[in-house]
Amino acid sequence: MLKSMMKLAIGAFALLGPAAAAQAQDTLAKIKEKGVIVVGVKNDYRPWGFLDPSGKIVGMEIDLVNDLAARLGVKVEMIPVIAANRMEFLNQGRIDMILATMGDTADRRKVVGMVEPNYYAGGTNVLAPKSANLKQWTDIKGKKVCAVQGAYYNRRVGQLYSPELVVFPAVPDALNALLGGNCVAFLFDDTLIGSTLASGDAKWKDYEMPLASEDPQLWAIGVRLADLNGPFGEFVKKASTEWHKSGKLIELEKKWGIKSSPYLKATHEKLKGS
């Protein structure tokens, strides 16, 4: 962390940057020239991107990032981002790519370029104590439900089922609040909930993911709109296709203990032959 800061400070004040005024230029060439790809990732979202005690960020998305960097032959610099700032960071050049559990929505496509084929599809669900006895989505009406700032499903769930949303800046806060009993359920993506429940921690013994996963949302790698059809965008698209074809995503899914996703299976089948 401190090392990267020093690097940035020196870079800024040594006035070395060959970075031209506009960032929309050939990102791929720039990355290869700098020898570093800067990626925005999550560091509080098990098992996609989270911290281990040494401070390193690990997770399934990190493995994908490392794979991309290996293909390019460059080093990786990972910037922890949250839902509320990742698109800003990308558009202003702070990061070259977003690989941070970002949901692919029509609104967001206006702001950020979404790489297809999407690398995952998550559904929305809740984590709730068994004693809450939630059986269907309409059961959360009027109840306090913890959520995280910037998640794309907050608005939809809020409007459809009228819970009392209690929105926190980050995932750890919301989970901690749930454990403290400040809300009845935690609204989030079902992979995080599934991985939390599967982690075997006794604290979660009395919790469950009771509702039917709704609103399956494709997740996408984000690149700048200008890069989407350029060399960088094409490179990422190719990599993503190969991940599906080779079954690498399904392999990684198993490695990180994520419940097998029908989307991945279907896409693998579809692209296997091609």
Place this chain on the structure above:
Amino acid sequence: MADPDLFGRCMADARGALSAFEAYFKCLADIERINFSIFYDSLDRGRFLVGLWTTVKLSVICLVASVAIGVVGAWLQGSRFALTRRIVQGYIQFFRNTPPLVQLAFFYFAVGAVLPRVPDGGQMVPIVGSFGWAVIAFSFFAGAFNVEIFRAGIQAVPRATVEAAEALGYSRLRAYGHIVLPLAFRISLPALNNNLVNLIKTTTLAYAIAVPEMLYAAAQIWSEVLNVREMMNVLLVTYVALVGLLVWVMGRWERAMRIPGYSA
């Protein structure tokens, strides 16, 4: 700039459902892409006003509570018992030298998790909610400063006055209430006002524990409508106006309460 006719046409279309004020901002959003959604969307406006009201409520309650804590603390600091004095001193040093955000998180997440729960509509909820913890944390935080401010004020009361009270047979408590405190209060008013203004600004920290105050409401709105720039400006202006109002009111009060002939 876009075609003024386009704007006029938009206004004409929108006037059907919205008032002129709202229609103007809606067209501003659609055509010029300057999106002040709180002015034309009743849902967003409602949320923002709820946030404003919560901020005001939080500020007023914390203000009163912190002044009360300050008065009590200053009284206890003059106690005969060394233990009482040490406890008050410990409280002040702890709350003054640790970050209010970490204090807040400590109370809400850590302490809140171990407190007993009470039934509320079929569910067991903690006995103190997020608003409650915000009030507690901020009142104690500002109260710690107030104790010091009142203590300085009390010490600034001339000893001759206190001795005169002695001579007239006032007990310690009555001297405190009738003689020392009114003078000390007036002397410490400028510093107290400064602290109270800071308290208003500190209430924004409640955002971190999901208290629906103004910053929280604005964040909700901009993460859905994607109008960060506009909402940030509205937020900034509103807070500056709110605090400015308080500063002005406090200034007037200070001038009214000033002790003639006493040099600050």
Place this chain on the structure above:
Amino acid sequence: MMPLRSGTDMAVLLPAGGALARPVVDARAVGFTERTFSPAVLGALLALFALAVAAAEAHGQPASAARAGILATLWKWAPLLFSGFLFNLLVSVLSMALGTVAGLALGLAQVSLLWPVRKGAGIVTQFFRNAPWLVLLFYCMFLLPFDVAVFGITVPLPAWFKAVIGLALPVMANVSEIVRGGVRSIPIAQWESAEALAFSRRQILWMVILPQSLKRMLPPWMNLYAILTMATTLISIVGIQDGMTLVRSALIAEQRTELFIPMYLMLLTWFFLYCYPIARLTMALERRFAVRA
């Protein structure tokens, strides 16, 4: 006749009730070399910490091969969390430096002879003093661009630097007020004598007034630094990795509620150990440099 405890020597007065007639400790008798750590406070804090750890151990599951005890877990995470804490301190130093320089300029503008300059500086100062620190931080994080073109070269602005700027703005306003107060507290006789000696206004400010007022400005300036250090935790809310964010992430990586209190207490203790000596030093300096009326 022995002097009475209330400090008077008028034989006619009887000693007042014990509480009212407590001996007054002359502040100057304490001396400059204050003990920076009051053993009582430190001891109390450590006792509280130990109590919290013990309670956590009792409350949580017993330590096993797979799940280490509380202290062991804290020890495992401590280096990472401490580096986050150091980052907080770094941000505080940078913000303070930036804010002080800008605040000095603004404060001097506030005592300018030109009315528009004075008024303008006054408005800017009041504006940034009235705005909440967190809102200013959000503002800078979201609305500052990611690089600036300076003399035709683009300089990147990383997120932590925008946070430094965001925190430097209220510091600038407060330093401006401190400078204004400091300059105005110098007796007018100084200004008049310097004028009589044919100093220009700029020379008076730089060579006569400011050096004298620096001593008086020091305690509130150090106080501001302490406040700023504690305010650096705000950057955790805007998504920057600091001590607070790392504590949260560690708690989630461990996923054990009994860790909450000990870990937060650990962070609180580090801040306390840093800010408390500064507070004591400030108090001592205040006493030393206080103007005797």
